[in-house]
Amino acid sequence: MTDPGQEGRRSSTGRRPPPSEPGRTRPSPLAEFDGTCPSPFAEFDGTCPSPFAEFDLTRPSLSAELDPRPPSPLVELDDPRLARAGVRVILKRDDLIHPLLPGNKWRKLKYNLARAAELGHETLLTFGGAYSNHVRAVAAAGARFGFRTVGVIRGEEHLPLNDVLAFAADSGMRLVYLDRTTYRAKGTAPVVEALRRRFGRFYLLPEGGSNEQAVRGCAELPGEIDVPFDVVCCPVGTGGTLAGIAAGLAPGRRALGFSVLRGARFLADDVARLQEVTYGEVSANWTIDHDFHAGGYARRAPELDAFVDDFAHRHGMSLDRIYVAKMMWGVFTLAERGALPGNTTIVAVVTGAMEAASS
Numbered sequence: 001m002t003d004p005g006q007e008g009r010r011s012s013t014g015r016r017p018p019p020s021e022p023g024r025t026r027p028s029p030l031a032e033f034d035g036t037c038p039s040p041f042a043e044f045d046g047t048c049p050s051p052f053a054e055f056d057l058t059r060p061s062l063s064a065e066l067d068p069r070p071p072s073p074l075v076e077l078d079d080p081r082l083a084r085a086g087v088r089v090i091l092k093r094d095d096l097i098h099p100l101l102p103g104n105k106w107r108k109l110k111y112n113l114a115r116a117a118e119l120g121h122e123t124l125l126t127f128g129g130a131y132s133n134h135v136r137a138v139a140a141a142g143a144r145f146g147f148r149t150v151g152v153i154r155g156e157e158h159l160p161l162n163d164v165l166a167f168a169a170d171s172g173m174r175l176v177y178l179d180r181t182t183y184r185a186k187g188t189a190p191v192v193e194a195l196r197r198r199f200g201r202f203y204l205l206p207e208g209g210s211n212e213q214a215v216r217g218c219a220e221l222p223g224e225i226d227v228p229f230d231v232v233c234c235p236v237g238t239g240g241t242l243a244g245i246a247a248g249l250a251p252g253r254r255a256l257g258f259s260v261l262r263g264a265r266f267l268a269d270d271v272a273r274l275q276e277v278t279y280g281e282v283s284a285n286w287t288i289d290h291d292f293h294a295g296g297y298a299r300r301a302p303e304l305d306a307f308v309d310d311f312a313h314r315h316g317m318s319l320d321r322i323y324v325a326k327m328m329w330g331v332f333t334l335a336e337r338g339a340l341p342g343n344t345t346i347v348a349v350v351t352g353a354m355e356a357a358s359s
């Protein structure tokens with residue numbers, strides 16, 4: 001496992017150096033986050049040496065790699081439960097869209113990376129929980145495309161790092177931790193200013209990556225569906241994916257999001273706000289189902305586990321339990337309950353990588 005504090009020079013491929021290279025001897029940048037400061041920002045006084053002094057920002061062509069890409073495949077599920085309900089479900093395999101940035105990560109980051117490069121930014125800074133797929137994706141994108149990256153993580157550091165943060169650190173991301181109270185204020189000017197004093201100029205990606213550029217990227221998805229369909233389904237965490245997909249639909253079609261959070265009624269406002277800031281208007285073609293969160297974010301329920309195991313057995317795919325499985329569980333349950341009109345064709349977006357297959 002890599003110590004997140006060890007920084008090194010990136011090669012032209014954006015990879016970190018092996019441990020023997022000079023950059024590894026620098027003191028851990030986490031040393032200043034050792035809990036001795038009264039405020040998490042007390043040390044952001046600009047007197048520390050740049051944590052990025054040794055980075056080489058050689059950038060492979062963003063446009064060559066990110067756009068255009070072939071549309072992700074459409075794969076229809078052959079399942080007697082759906083046949084009985086008269087519902088067709090076609091998977092939009094966005095998990096296959098990009099090896100480093102699977103699913104909505106590629107769609108959300110594509111225009112953000114282009115914008116960051118266009119504005120001359122060398123650093124991407126973002127926020128997330130300790131298991132954030134988004135933090136992981138930003139770290140991967142930074143390493144691939146020659147941006148320094150900073151991940152501001154909610155809560156305290158826990159060592160050893162989990163797989164997500166170990167990957168991020170190994171990709172060169174600076175990890176810093178904010179207590180939960182300060183983290184809640186992460187979008188406010190004092191917190192952002194303190195981060196700028198510490199890390200210099202950066203392109204700020206909000207938690208989950210959901211902003212106008214992300215919405216624009218997700219809005220391209222419906223245009224890739226070249227078969228007749230009625231509804232596009234996706235999981236909802238921060239709302240950017242649903243906001244974009246709904247905005248990209250042709251008239252007469254709808255988007256149905258499945259919240260992965262418990263009781264998150266605020267998500268409808270978030271989706272509406274994202275559409276408003278991106279397009280100046282809110283579309284009326286989407287809804288959010290709140291019944292399949294399985295107890296809350298990253299929570300598991302026996303019914304969900306049983307669904308995932310059965311799905312893997314029938315279809316040979318290990319669904320990601322945090323997001324995609326909750327959506328699929330919802331789609332199947334609604335179909336079996338007769339809550340979806342017969343002859344409905346659903347495109348269910350596989351918004352993230354499959355779990356490492358256990359069966």
Ligand SMILES: Cc1ncc(COP(=O)(O)O)c(C=O)c1O
Nearest residue numbers: 133237238239240241323351352
């Ligand atoms: C795999 C996966 N699916 C769906 C989502 C939810 O997307 P959004 O936050 O745009 O609602 C996320 C979070 O970004 C995710 O990681």
